Amino acid sequence: MKTIPSFVDVLIVGAGPTGLTLACDLARRNVDHRIIERSTLYNVASRAKGIQPRSLEVVDDLEAVRYIIDTGIVDLPVRYYTADGRSMDKPAITVAASAELETPYRDPVWIAQFDVEKALRDRYAVLGGQVELGAEALGLVQDLDGVTVTVNTPQGEEQIRARYVVGADGGKSNIRKFIHLPLVGETHDHERWYLGDVRLEGLDREHIHIWTSPEGMVGVTPLPKSDIWQLQATIPAEIEEPEKPSLEVYQAMFDRRAGAGRVRLTDASWLSIYRINVRMVEHYSKCRVFLAGDAAHVHSPAGGQGMNTGMQDAYNLGWKLAAVIRGADTALLDTYDEERRPVAQAVLEDSTNKMGGIVGTATEGGALSQSLSTISDDLTSGLLISYRSSSLTRPTARTNAIRSFPGERAPNATGLQGIGFAGSVFDLLRGPHWTLLAFAKCTDPSLENLANDELHVHCILPSDVEGAEGIIDTAGNAYRIYDVASEELVLIRPDGYIALRTFIEDTASILHYLNSIYSTN
Template sequence: MNHSPVEVLIVGAGPTGLVLACELARRQLPFRLIDAAPQAWNASRGKGLQPRTQEILDDLGVIDRVLAGGITPPPLRFHHPDGSHLDQQLYQGLQPRPDIPYGSPLLIPQWRVEAILRERLAELGGTVEFGTAFERLEQDETGVTATLLRDGHAQTVRASWLVACDGGRSAVRKQLGVAFLGETLETHRMFVADVRVSGIDRDYWHAWRNDQGVVALAPLPATDAFQFQASLTQDMPTEPSLALLQRILETRSGRSDIRLVDASWMSYWRANVRMVDRYRVGRAFLAGDAAHVHTPAGGQGMNTGMQDAYNLGWKLAAVIDGADAALLDTYEQERMPVAAAVLGLSNMLLERAVQAKHIVPQRGNETFQLDIAYRDSRLAQELRTQPGKVGAGDRAPDAPALRDGNRTQRLFDLLRGTHFTALAFGDGWEATLAQLQASFGHVLHSHVIGAAGLHDSEGHAANAYDIHADTLLLIRPDGYIGLISDQKSPAPVHHYLANHVGWVSAA
């Protein structure tokens, strides 16, 4: 069975694949999103969204649904054998402020994140093809031909591009012959499960420890379930059962009044620390766990994959719409160093927890992913003679920006969507912006912040961007600063869009 050609075939409908599909769907580009599983997976697995990922979900239009389905992580209550306890905040979060609207991680099970993204994808006209497995692919200069298997029948699909979002055991990665370099840490093993529990309150993330290891129960918001986590000793069986989990809980907590009523999902987990040495083979790309896996310490995995997709999505869309295909080389250039840094961070956090022999609270900024930047990318053009603290390649902060009647618009209101955004600080930019709109109005929105903002000390955008003189910023569709210039001329932005991104002027 043959299907009509599509621009992008996405293999894997977890958070990474769903973000990429939403990015393409809101640009009305044809794609197929397939997943080998017969139906949506209903397991918590990852359970934390970092502040930067919440900003992505804001841009995709689902942040209200996400916030309604999650909670700020509750305090960790570490129970001692004598019946006393110590309460600690797991994350030393930030209070929301003008430049960082989401100050703390959000506790939310992965299955709910996926359900929200599937709902958003349906609103945008897309769908997930469950029960459709990737078998093999062939490439040529113009596209990819993939063989899929559905209900025992093979079908082929022709796509201009293929993106593997099919997890740590990626069938696509194996087909491409890309090595998954790293190691499996047999000394770091756990049982993880979604369980219903009686005899314990849901106000805390509960944990106990004895000489056999740690056991913890984390309440999953808007459910009656907890995520159960327990380290394994070397002599333990690796096949989880409710009876075994109950025995571990009783042995390590010293309590028999806490009962695991049932389990909707149970899994044996080993720490894998691996990543690929390339993110692209011809017209096929790797994203999320297909490109990198690491320990769950710090809650980085699901977030890093979603941000891979957010980085790749606008670039694929731009090339499909006529931009230079060389733009796609920047995906690996920007995201591979991030994956390497995340592997190092998660390893460090895991070792910190192992040495302390219990769950260790996180330091705020080290896990929030707000400091991820692409300053070394060729897409980062810093053209000022005196750069500020915020530079090209950095995340674009939020801030109050413009008055719209009685309402103050946020910068994120202006950035939300699929376009580039030109922000002009100071006066005298009208002619420059008019020329840019004439040439690139099909991909560019322009806004004048004005001179008054340069001297406003109450959280205005100029403070967030450390701007003190007439300045023009170009913000990429994924919320990173592409260019900063102090020249009152359209030339730098025109050159950037035409030569670094590859957009052809519409004028």
Template sequence: MTDGVARNEDVLIAGAGPTGLTLAVELARRGAGVRIVDAAPVPHQESRGKGLQPRTLEVLEDVGITERALAAGTTRLPFRKYFDGAHVNDTDPFADARPTPDAPYERGLLIGQWQVEKLLRERLAEFGVDVESGTEVTGFEQDEDGVTAFLADGGRIRAGYLVGCDGGRSRVRKAMGVRFDGTTDETQSMVVGDVEAEGISRDVWHQWFASDGAGVMLCPMPGTNSFQFQSGPELGADGEPLPPSLESFQRIFDRYAGVPGVTLTDPTWLSVWRVNVRMADRLRVGRVLLAGDAAHIHPIAGGLGMNTGIQDAYNLGWKLALATAGLADPGLLDTYEQERLPVAAWALGISTELYARVREAVREPGTGVEAAAPPPMGTGYRWSSLAEPTATRDPATVGDPDVLRPGDRAPDAPCLDASGDPVRLFQVYADPRFTLLGFGAEVAGAVGKLGAEYEGLVQAFAIDGGDLRDHEGHAHRAYGVSDPALVLVRPDNHVALLTRDPDEVTEYLSRIVLITPKE
């Protein structure tokens, strides 16, 4: 129990899932004081959400764990489909995908959610921050100076800001008085769990479907002996779903897989999933914010949940760090809701559509779950007030997806550093500051001057001017640059500004941060 009011941290995070942990790392690496608590007494060991999309891998590279995640998971797992017991096909929807200079991750990563959380905890510990387990936030009070969070054990924690990352049943959200609009369909449910199964290949994701529209899937989880089991529930004599159990999983498997001699064993997770499509009407009330499942929940098709939450945290982290340091204009935090609520709405819509496609696909022998692969996430925020058009782009191209604009995801590109060693722009962007790229010798002086004026907030590089060399032209092509240009990249690796005028960079930064440039 926490006696009285504990030390005042910059930010208190309720919930140590992928969203909360990503946010904690983002704050800690930017120097903010962060405290993260979780209601569970120990970390779970459940596969749950099991896929990271390419954009999320880019985010987690910036966070510092993608290399470790790639070592723990797999990017190549074909789908093997059976229909009424007969093998139909093996497919890999990303077989022809290749990395490109501007997009290094051509496919997603299969990895258990518990493994992602473990890597994020380890990364957070590198900054001297540990999760306080068995500590649940049940409510709060806030004033002009901060938030006092109330704990289940009677203790209290004082912080400048509180972020609820405490899941679909979020107590923080309920205490905020925020609506959670949407529906829960009790008639559509799945059973899911982690089991072992000897005698089944671990080289493919098995999908057994039947002409009655039902079936079972076994997905081997990398780095474990387990498979994630997914199926419709077994029904009792009264027609109602039976609770998940190893015995019911075995009966479902025997009915639809028809593989003799295979026994499911060692269940470490048994759960029921119901179709929920809900979204908070707001992400911020004063000094309290929401992220991840606490803000939006949706069907599991497409694996968008963990990805959306991680990208919520990535968007919020740099803004909250500037706010806690007293360096941000108060309106900066409003852009979190402005940018992420539309993304949440998109995720709800697309995952609902994909779930319907999955249900239809299982009835067709020639298709499978791969037919429901989602479109890419995290391509940008063109609608944001942080992405105002500039004079370097023809207004007629505003809606053109092939023309880079403010708000878009900043592309990667291979370059050479000042010593001639290879370096990617994503490696350069891993610095927690804004990044200013100056293309052309004509703007090299302005780049150096702006970097010096905003030292601590902006890192500045003259492309082909001594700092970085675009030796193969990939950076010029990715950013659509032929004439001299300045490109300002946000700390979350989205394009803030494309211009030729150094004064526009100064004006842009002055609208966001409360810093007087050095003379």
């Protein structure tokens, strides 16, 4: 056992999608950190099988999106069957986000969680990081200066002293228990599902296949770029003690619900019973220990929100931890709970409503297809999440603005062209910095003086301006989407949300705002 603790600024506990997103963000910000994972092997269970538009934007910013786009698929129609063998084809249950949300990623992408994790792990490796496998947090004590975590590693017990700890250790989080934050809410004892990753014979992989029967539904979803299917089946409410999951139990259930001999299950790499919990913590942190992802909130998978919400928790927390470690006021960390807890609250409500519809229609094909057709929408895309009432958001001085308000996600706009640059607003935002979009000619020297590594300043000019330095908005998209009426400054946070908008002369507001965050403790 090592008795002398090793020191680190941030210790991340858990290498699921939440922990890995945070690890990538901290690594690209050169924050001293470690990420430990109890399992000795990487996760092979599919669990989440869709990544939402806002999370795609996040992984784009982290430069981990390519593998996800190349591996996942967008169009996955559904084939519904009745017990007598008739089938009915329906379009995919995921729908594209509305065009006016202005994203390069309107479509949710079907992809197994283990592939999202692989994309993040690969990116993390490029950034020089590595998950410490087989390392389990056993307990922690914290004081005013830091947190000491006892970790069981393959080499023995280790004490890790961290300035901050992030529990990204899933729904059964021990970190949450160590800091005595209960998961408040309810367990839906009678909403249970058989889950599994199986291989099978007898079905084409171009559809999700769903059978309804008096006993309940069973569905299988092909996981892209693999021969694995995720199986989901309702367990009837009246069954007190469901049979233990096994390939045989699943085959028998399939035969009863889909008809004997239809589908032959050949192999399973993950089998589980899932009981729906709708719970969250009442606070996302205690002193120096933060919770993120399933450690902070659990809910039904309807609407495909769990993994996505966790990744976005991490993305909200990453830049704030980095700033505070470099000397920003620790009050910045309070805005993590302030901004993210209402998001989880809304997800809990929406996913519970959607799951109610699915469970209530699981025995009847037409009704089930109707309820599944409404589970994907602009809300589940994550693009509508905003921090308009956050203490980090400054009200706009303009009274007649119609869109792109402070607190909202900064939308994309294509068609920008400058010297040596042709791209979009998102190309300007990509990276760990703040961004100031100056919708004006950059003749004011105070604008130039604002720019540094942490704050990138870009002057965006209308297409009819000639002979001025800056980026030309060739199609007028940026001016239209950002609703720029006269010369304006738009300050965008490192996580892609608009912090404030002000008139072009008002560079003092920008400085004042940044100083209010980055002033030393």
